[in-house]
Structures are given as C-alpha cells and as structure tokens.
Amino acid sequence: MGRRPSGAERRREQSRGRPPRPGQAPAQTPDLGGRLPVALLVPGDEGMGLSALGWQVVHRLLSQEPGLAVERFFLGKGFNAPAAHDSGRDLTLFPLMAASVSFEEDFLPLLRTLAAAGVPPSRAERPDYPLVLVGGPVAFLNPAPLAPLADAFWVGEAEAGLTEFCLAMKRAAFDGVPKQEFLASVKDMPGLYVPGMSTLPVRRVLALERDRPGLLACPAASGFTGPKAAFADAMLLEINRGCPHACRFCAAGYIYRPPRHARMDDLVRLVEEAAPPKVGLVGTALTDWPDLLPFLRWLADRKTKFSLSSLRADGLGEELLEFLRQCGIRTITLALEGASERLRRAANKKLDAEVFLDAVERCARLGVNHLRLYLIIGWPWETAEDYDELEAFLGQVMAARDRGHGARTREFMRITLGASCLVPKPFTPMQWAPMMSEAGLLAGQKRLTEMTRKLRGLALHVDAPFQARLQGVLSRGGEETFRLVELAAEGGWKKAMRRFETETADILDRQRGETEAFPWEVVDIGVSRQLLWREYGRADRAVHSPGCPALGCAGCGACGMDRWLEQI
Structure with missing residues (x-):
C-alpha cells in the first residue's frame, strides 16, 4: 500500500481551488469557476445538523449566489480535521469559514476543529486568511467569549445582508487585499461586528417589511432532510x-x-x-x-x-x-x-x-x-x-x-x-x-x-x-x-x-x-x-x-x- 499523502501535500494538491493570497494573481480554478470557497461550519454531527434551521437558511442564501461556492462541514466533537461533506475538500482550502453557533456548548467543537485542521484558533495568530466569521444566536446574545477566536461576527438575521458581506470579501480576496485591510474597510457594515475595529454598539440587523413589521418576511425552512436527521425526514x-x-x-x-x-x-x-x-x-x-x-x-x-x-x-x-x-x-x-x-x-x-x-x-x-x-x-x-x-x-x-x-x-x-x-x-x-x-x-x-x-x-x-x-x-x-x-x-x-x-x-x-x-x-x-x-x-x-x-x-x-x- 502506498504512503498516505500528508496534510500539507493534500493542501498543495487541492490548492487550485483556493483564492490567491494577498499580492498573488487570482487563480483560475476550473472546478470552482472563480467562485469564493465558503466553508459553512456546523457544530455537531450530520443528524443534529439536518434538524437545525439557522445554518440551512445561510446555506440557501449563499448557495444561490453564483460568485460563491458553499460547502458544509459537520464538526462532530471537533477532534478530527473535517472534510467538506459535499466534496471532501480540506478545510484549509476555504478562505472564508462561516460558523453557525446556536449553543454555548458549540464553542468547544469549533475551537477543536480549527486546531485539528491546522488553523490557529486565536485570531491574533491569523493575520492572513482564512477569515473566521461567527453567526447564529450566540453572535447577538453574547459574542464576547468567542471574540478572541472570531475575526468577525454576523449580528442578526442572515437575510439582512450576509450575502453582500461574502461578495465584498470575494472581491477583496481575489484582488489581493490583505485580510486586516479588508476588515477595516467593512468594520461598520450593518450587521458586522469586527472585534477591536467596529464602532460600538453594533446594531442587530433584521429582515423586515417596513410597512408590516409583524410579518415574518422570510420564514426559515429545512433545505436538507433525510433519515439521518434527528427529526427523520x-x-x-x-x-x-x-x-x-x-x-x-x-x-x-x-x-x-x-x-x-x-x-x-x-x-x-x-x-x-x-x-x-x-x-x-x-x-x-x-x-x-x-x-x-x-x-x-x-x-x-x-x-x-x-x-x-x-x-x-x-x-x-x-x-x-x-x-x-x-x-x-x-x-x-x-x-x-x-x-x-x-x-x-x-x-x-x-x-x-x-x-x-x-x-x-x-x-x-x-x-x-x-x-x-x-x-x-x-x-x-x-x-x-x-x-x-x-x-x-x-x-x-x-x-x-x-x-x-x-x-x-x-x-x-x-x-x-x-x-x-x-x-x-x-x-x-x-x-x-x-x-x-x-x-x-x-x-x-x-x-x-x-x-x-x-x-x-x-x-x-x-x-x-x-x-x-x-x-x-x-x-x-x-x-x-x-x-x-x-x-x-x-x-x-x-x-x-x-x-x-x-x-x-x-x-x-x-x-x-x-x-x-x-x-x-x-x-x-x-x-x-x-x-x-x-x-x-x-x-x-x-x-x-x-x-x-x-x-x-x-x-x-x-x-x-x-x-x-x-x-x-
């Protein structure tokens, strides 16, 4: 049996799917068609993930955008470096890692996953991409405990501008704009909290119909069902x-x-x-x-x-x-x-x-x-x-x-x-x-x-x-x-x-x-x-x-x- 490729070798083999580092020319990626790879991180196993609504709303929104290539990562307990559920790609090939965090107990598998994948869990140790974005209820209930980890938080409802943020990052990443420079440029974007940069307090964003504020304009619905789900099918x-x-x-x-x-x-x-x-x-x-x-x-x-x-x-x-x-x-x-x-x-x-x-x-x-x-x-x-x-x-x-x-x-x-x-x-x-x-x-x-x-x-x-x-x-x-x-x-x-x-x-x-x-x-x-x-x-x-x-x-x-x- 041949030697198993190391993590570094696998990353080099798959590097065609990764946007350029700052200063590099944009990579032409036939498999992704120039789209920004976005890793959607879901704490827990697939069964629990398939019965959670929040991240499925984000997946539906972002996957409809032709400039983004969204893939799901179910983190389990976080002990192993995860592979994309959809393609098997290495997590480190994704310059944007968007974590949907609903419960405080999800903090640990998120931190462990980043460490297992070779991504420094502390934002202070990640001056360059990837950019770790945290959303979900925790982001506007109390983001402070995860502020040392997250580069940014999405504060509020995804329907109220998350796609625009991701597209802004796509332009910056492919134009070779350094991460910190990009964050400084969007620090006061509605719904975005960049620790240490944003003007405080950051207002929660809502997807409202102004003339009918009592109406749920975008009701969440499962985008994925199946026999593995906690609520099967x-x-x-x-x-x-x-x-x-x-x-x-x-x-x-x-x-x-x-x-x-x-x-x-x-x-x-x-x-x-x-x-x-x-x-x-x-x-x-x-x-x-x-x-x-x-x-x-x-x-x-x-x-x-x-x-x-x-x-x-x-x-x-x-x-x-x-x-x-x-x-x-x-x-x-x-x-x-x-x-x-x-x-x-x-x-x-x-x-x-x-x-x-x-x-x-x-x-x-x-x-x-x-x-x-x-x-x-x-x-x-x-x-x-x-x-x-x-x-x-x-x-x-x-x-x-x-x-x-x-x-x-x-x-x-x-x-x-x-x-x-x-x-x-x-x-x-x-x-x-x-x-x-x-x-x-x-x-x-x-x-x-x-x-x-x-x-x-x-x-x-x-x-x-x-x-x-x-x-x-x-x-x-x-x-x-x-x-x-x-x-x-x-x-x-x-x-x-x-x-x-x-x-x-x-x-x-x-x-x-x-x-x-x-x-x-x-x-x-x-x-x-x-x-x-x-x-x-x-x-x-x-x-x-x-x-x-x-x-x-x-x-x-x-x-x-x-x-x-x-x-x-």
Missing part, C-alpha cells in the same frame, strides 16, 4: 420568530423582537415545492399564530404528517386538540415554568391554573397517551414553600388526568415532568441575577424526586446542574471566558471548570449592580436596558407585566423597539 418550518409574552427568563422573547408570524401562503408554497413526507412546526408561540389550525388542516388534507413544538395551555382548545388527535398526535407538551404561582408571576408566565388543569383533563379524555410538562428550578426567590405548592398542584394534575380517563381503563396517559435549571441569560431581566449554586440545584432536584416518586404514571427528567452552570459561564462571561474553552480543549469541561473557579464565581454567583456594564453590550438588540431593569424589579416583587401589543410596536414605547425600528 421532517421538513422544519418556522411559524413565528420572537414571542410577545415577555417571559423574563427567555432570551428569545427579547433578542428576536419584534415578534413576527409567517404568512400561511408562504408556508404552503414551501411545502408544495419540497413535498416532504412530514413537517415539523417550529416557533416560540405556535398557538398565537391565527392560521395554525387552517394550516394543519391543509397539511392533513394533502396527507402530510406533522409535529408541533411546545404549546400554551390557554391555546389548546377543544377544537385544536380534537383535530390533533384525529391526525394521530399522541404526545402534547405544555410549559409550567415556575413551581408556584408566585414564581410564575416572577417569571411573567401568565398561567391560569384552572385552564392548565382543564387542558390536562382534555388531553386524557381525548386519548393523548403522553403529556410532557416543563418546569424551571433555580429561581433566585425560590423557597421550600414553592415546592410544597408544586407538590399539591401535581396532585391536582393527576386528579385531572383521572377525571379525563373517566370509565376508560384500557388507555392511560403517562406524564413526564422535565425540570431544567434556570440560566440567567444576557439581554433578559434576569441578566442582573445570580445563578443558583450546583448544590442548590441538586437539592431542588432531590425534592422533585421525592415528591414525584409517589405519583403513579409520572416520570421525572432533570438537567445536569454542572452543564447548566457551564452554560451560564459561557453565556455571561467576557473575553476572558475564551480561556475556559481553551482549557476544555486540553482536558474536558469538568477539569477546565475546576481551574476556572474564581472567574466562575465572579460571573455567576453575585448580584449585578444596576449600572454595571456587561460584556454583551457590544451589541444593540433594540430593547432598552431601562425596560430590562424595571422588569427585574417587578420579578423580585412577583408582579406581572403586559406582553407585546397585538398591533405591534408602533406607539407602544414600552421597550424602545418602536423608536429603534424607526432608525433602520
């Missing part, structure tokens, strides 16, 4: 973006303002073009969409299966639930959020206990066989009395299920209670709050275990408090947090967190001051800090606040989004 469709209910723990309700709904006609067209066997409806407020039931009826008429994400109990009426059961939906998900009414008021979760119990009874009566309930523990104001109230309420849930069953004995609705740990996120009213300690979270989980053990047909699933605390550090830290990711690349997250204890305590374990500056405020999401601080005070007093008005931002004035939108 399902085309995912975005029904709404953002959420009007203003729950104080939920970043999506703030960083995606204004809340927008898709047009049914747009979704019908997408389904007709793709003709998928199944559709998964994605959104933060599905039952708020006025066309939900008409669209589901349309899908059923064309014999297209569907699934839905979490529903609100007050939106799960008799007609909708009866239709879902007729279509074979046997699992329903409802969010409870707080253990007690007081904590739900603190969270601004407007949940009527009687409406919730009626929804449980209705589910049991109509033959739903699995009800998922979601709960958040770890609130700063949590006490033993809140768990006492939860125990009593779960007893009422069991009684409602039994009433729904009635005389039927052959069917039984099992219930799963999923309890996640509160991570106080940037750009929410909770950004000033300390995070509960790992010991405190474990104690809460122990209490949940004790109370649910007595309830027949109820299973408990809990998060790992360590993972929640890790997410808290990575989402709330500044640029110093990149050191934690580097330590994890050497020995894993647990060892890294032990070596990062002092920084972790400062990031997570203290109440922040009203005027303290936050590292994520290099970004302007459009929601005023004054509104967030006021809502934090109302959370402390367990007082409800109204959500976004049904008629949109115009004339509202509550969070400043109306004035912010006028400047677009």
Whole structure:
C-alpha cells in the first residue's frame, strides 16, 4: 500500500481551488469557476445538523449566489480535521469559514476543529486568511467569549445582508487585499461586528417589511432532510420568530423582537415545492399564530404528517386538540415554568391554573397517551414553600388526568415532568441575577424526586446542574471566558471548570449592580436596558407585566423597539 499523502501535500494538491493570497494573481480554478470557497461550519454531527434551521437558511442564501461556492462541514466533537461533506475538500482550502453557533456548548467543537485542521484558533495568530466569521444566536446574545477566536461576527438575521458581506470579501480576496485591510474597510457594515475595529454598539440587523413589521418576511425552512436527521425526514418550518409574552427568563422573547408570524401562503408554497413526507412546526408561540389550525388542516388534507413544538395551555382548545388527535398526535407538551404561582408571576408566565388543569383533563379524555410538562428550578426567590405548592398542584394534575380517563381503563396517559435549571441569560431581566449554586440545584432536584416518586404514571427528567452552570459561564462571561474553552480543549469541561473557579464565581454567583456594564453590550438588540431593569424589579416583587401589543410596536414605547425600528 502506498504512503498516505500528508496534510500539507493534500493542501498543495487541492490548492487550485483556493483564492490567491494577498499580492498573488487570482487563480483560475476550473472546478470552482472563480467562485469564493465558503466553508459553512456546523457544530455537531450530520443528524443534529439536518434538524437545525439557522445554518440551512445561510446555506440557501449563499448557495444561490453564483460568485460563491458553499460547502458544509459537520464538526462532530471537533477532534478530527473535517472534510467538506459535499466534496471532501480540506478545510484549509476555504478562505472564508462561516460558523453557525446556536449553543454555548458549540464553542468547544469549533475551537477543536480549527486546531485539528491546522488553523490557529486565536485570531491574533491569523493575520492572513482564512477569515473566521461567527453567526447564529450566540453572535447577538453574547459574542464576547468567542471574540478572541472570531475575526468577525454576523449580528442578526442572515437575510439582512450576509450575502453582500461574502461578495465584498470575494472581491477583496481575489484582488489581493490583505485580510486586516479588508476588515477595516467593512468594520461598520450593518450587521458586522469586527472585534477591536467596529464602532460600538453594533446594531442587530433584521429582515423586515417596513410597512408590516409583524410579518415574518422570510420564514426559515429545512433545505436538507433525510433519515439521518434527528427529526427523520421532517421538513422544519418556522411559524413565528420572537414571542410577545415577555417571559423574563427567555432570551428569545427579547433578542428576536419584534415578534413576527409567517404568512400561511408562504408556508404552503414551501411545502408544495419540497413535498416532504412530514413537517415539523417550529416557533416560540405556535398557538398565537391565527392560521395554525387552517394550516394543519391543509397539511392533513394533502396527507402530510406533522409535529408541533411546545404549546400554551390557554391555546389548546377543544377544537385544536380534537383535530390533533384525529391526525394521530399522541404526545402534547405544555410549559409550567415556575413551581408556584408566585414564581410564575416572577417569571411573567401568565398561567391560569384552572385552564392548565382543564387542558390536562382534555388531553386524557381525548386519548393523548403522553403529556410532557416543563418546569424551571433555580429561581433566585425560590423557597421550600414553592415546592410544597408544586407538590399539591401535581396532585391536582393527576386528579385531572383521572377525571379525563373517566370509565376508560384500557388507555392511560403517562406524564413526564422535565425540570431544567434556570440560566440567567444576557439581554433578559434576569441578566442582573445570580445563578443558583450546583448544590442548590441538586437539592431542588432531590425534592422533585421525592415528591414525584409517589405519583403513579409520572416520570421525572432533570438537567445536569454542572452543564447548566457551564452554560451560564459561557453565556455571561467576557473575553476572558475564551480561556475556559481553551482549557476544555486540553482536558474536558469538568477539569477546565475546576481551574476556572474564581472567574466562575465572579460571573455567576453575585448580584449585578444596576449600572454595571456587561460584556454583551457590544451589541444593540433594540430593547432598552431601562425596560430590562424595571422588569427585574417587578420579578423580585412577583408582579406581572403586559406582553407585546397585538398591533405591534408602533406607539407602544414600552421597550424602545418602536423608536429603534424607526432608525433602520
């Protein structure tokens, strides 16, 4: 067997597909036709990637541009130098590496992948191409922990100018313009944050129809489906973006303002073009969409299966639930959020206990066989009395299920209670709050275990408090947090967190001051800090606040989004 070519030899063999270095003449590449090679980096394996929408939107946008040659890289856990999913090309042949980062845990495979491919993970060590661009929710939730890695961030929605940025880079790269000179020329481009160069704060960019800001002009849809996907063979469709209910723990309700709904006609067209066997409806407020039931009826008429994400109990009426059961939906998900009414008021979760119990009874009566309930523990104001109230309420849930069953004995609705740990996120009213300690979270989980053990047909699933605390550090830290990711690349997250204890305590374990500056405020999401601080005070007093008005931002004035939108 012949000797396997080294990485350097493979790169030389494939160098025809690479744009010139600064000062070189543009390469004539028959295989790419003079297009700019763009590597789209997707953390995780192919199965998870095929069930994530954000990067697929970017792929669709950029691959439609004749001047760009976009290829997918699924990073897995990042231990190996990846090859392009489409062509097998080496990552180092791509002068633009665009990473779609949705979750803080994605930081580690991204860093490992660059290192495994021979690309310095630190931007300080990459004065020349490749240019590493980071997009996705992390880019406008808190880009600071990845600022030492990324040359630039795309802040906001890809439909609002990402293609133009890529074409500007193509011109610069093929004209021999050095990377730093190119970055200096685009540093204040709308939607672009270049650490150390851009004028701050950088405004998030949105793809809006100015005369209809409540409309989701470009609903996201899966460009790739298949049996390997986590949601096998399902085309995912975005029904709404953002959420009007203003729950104080939920970043999506703030960083995606204004809340927008898709047009049914747009979704019908997408389904007709793709003709998928199944559709998964994605959104933060599905039952708020006025066309939900008409669209589901349309899908059923064309014999297209569907699934839905979490529903609100007050939106799960008799007609909708009866239709879902007729279509074979046997699992329903409802969010409870707080253990007690007081904590739900603190969270601004407007949940009527009687409406919730009626929804449980209705589910049991109509033959739903699995009800998922979601709960958040770890609130700063949590006490033993809140768990006492939860125990009593779960007893009422069991009684409602039994009433729904009635005389039927052959069917039984099992219930799963999923309890996640509160991570106080940037750009929410909770950004000033300390995070509960790992010991405190474990104690809460122990209490949940004790109370649910007595309830027949109820299973408990809990998060790992360590993972929640890790997410808290990575989402709330500044640029110093990149050191934690580097330590994890050497020995894993647990060892890294032990070596990062002092920084972790400062990031997570203290109440922040009203005027303290936050590292994520290099970004302007459009929601005023004054509104967030006021809502934090109302959370402390367990007082409800109204959500976004049904008629949109115009004339509202509550969070400043109306004035912010006028400047677009």
